[in-house]
Amino acid sequence: MLLLKNGQDISGNRIEILIDGESIVSIDESIETPTHCEVVDLNQKYVSSGWIDMHTHCYGRLKLYYDDPDLIGYRTGVTTVVDAGTTGADDIGTFYQDIQEKKTRVLAFINVAHQGIKTQDELSDLANIKESMIQESIDRYNDFIIGIKVRMSASVVGNNGIVPLDMAKDITQRIKLPLMVHIGSNPPLLIDILGRLEAGDIVTHIFNGKANGILDKHGNIIPEVLDAHRRGVVFDLGHGRDSFSFKVAQSAFNQCLLCDTISTDIYHDNRVEGPVRNMSTTMNKLLKIGYSPRAILDMVTQKPAEVLGLKRFGTLEVGNVSDITIFDLEELDDVLVDSMGHTETLNYGFKPKAVVVKGAYYDIES
Ligand SMILES: [Zn+2]
Structure with missing residues (x-):
């Protein structure tokens, strides 16, 4: 089992997620750590499906x-x-x-x-x-x-x-x-x-x-x-x-x-x-x-x-597949280029930090 602690959803609500293999078994503001459970502290990072x-x-x-x-x-x-x-x-x-x-x-x-x-x-x-x-x-x-x-x-x-x-x-x-x-x-x-x-x-x-x-x-x-x-x-x-x-x-x-x-x-x-x-x-x-x-x-x-038509995907719900993306909305210094060669600058945006997929947790190297 894997417990993701101290996360937040995109609305800023506290969220903790307990995962057993490829399934979400519990979602709450706070979940007590079960025995023999791996714990990852998300430090207030955002989580989504x-x-x-x-x-x-x-x-x-x-x-x-x-x-x-x-x-x-x-x-x-x-x-x-x-x-x-x-x-x-x-x-x-x-x-x-x-x-x-x-x-x-x-x-x-x-x-x-x-x-x-x-x-x-x-x-x-x-x-x-x-x-x-x-x-x-x-x-x-x-x-x-x-x-x-x-x-x-x-x-x-x-x-x-x-x-x-x-x-x-x-x-x-x-x-x-x-x-x-x-x-x-x-x-x-x-x-x-x-x-x-x-x-x-x-x-x-x-x-x-x-x-x-x-x-x-x-x-x-x-x-x-x-x-x-x-x-x-x-x-x-x-x-x-x-x-x-x-x-x-x-x-x-x-x-x-x-x-x-x-x-x-x-x-x-x-x-x-x-x-x-x-x-x-x-x-x-x-x-x-x-x-x-x-x-x-x-x-x-x-x-x-x-x-x-992917059932059990796309939302954080108990019983759904435990695929999860952990990310921040943070300061960036990015030049964005479109297909026409037009550029825009952005100083704030999405930055992925980790994922859970097929039941395994991976940090993302930046
Ligand atoms: Zn294509």
């Missing part, structure tokens, strides 16, 4: 987008990383084997194209979408595959326009899993994509600064975007190398449109060279824009757990 990054690329064997789940995961305060379609049916089995020894929890959206992102244009040939292969993968790895990914931008779909999305939607009608749709340059047009999406479908790269984005040429949010959000389409940040603009996110915020979930779209190159770096840097960009710390935390805990 473990952070979930629902758009990453962490399959290590492909050349375009790759990383090590632990380097983008528990070492940065993220207890669950979700790979967003790096692998399709061809490689999902190897991916599943590779993650078994990782300390971070790893889940995956399976790419609708069987070869995954071996090249940028996986949907330029519609024959790459094979429903039977997707179904077999899901039957086999049903605790690993939590959704289906389709990338809908010009460089990916070639001459196929909107058709790959129609095929992916058709498949998810039968395979009842969330669909994550990447958006970017047109064709296809964003409004044609959004028009096909329903409650629970996820759009990632929502604040990209490309021409085919959520704002019209006067800077107003396109009505179809607001409609889709009202219908329950989930808006995910998906920062990535090319897909986060301070200007777009700030403009949306000023017009009362916030994203629902915060993800990084992190992989080796944008981690090492920027502009992504890690999850807390991405969270701090929204802090700069004006999102509250509490809203930001929800977007990396409760919301992604809900959207992905």
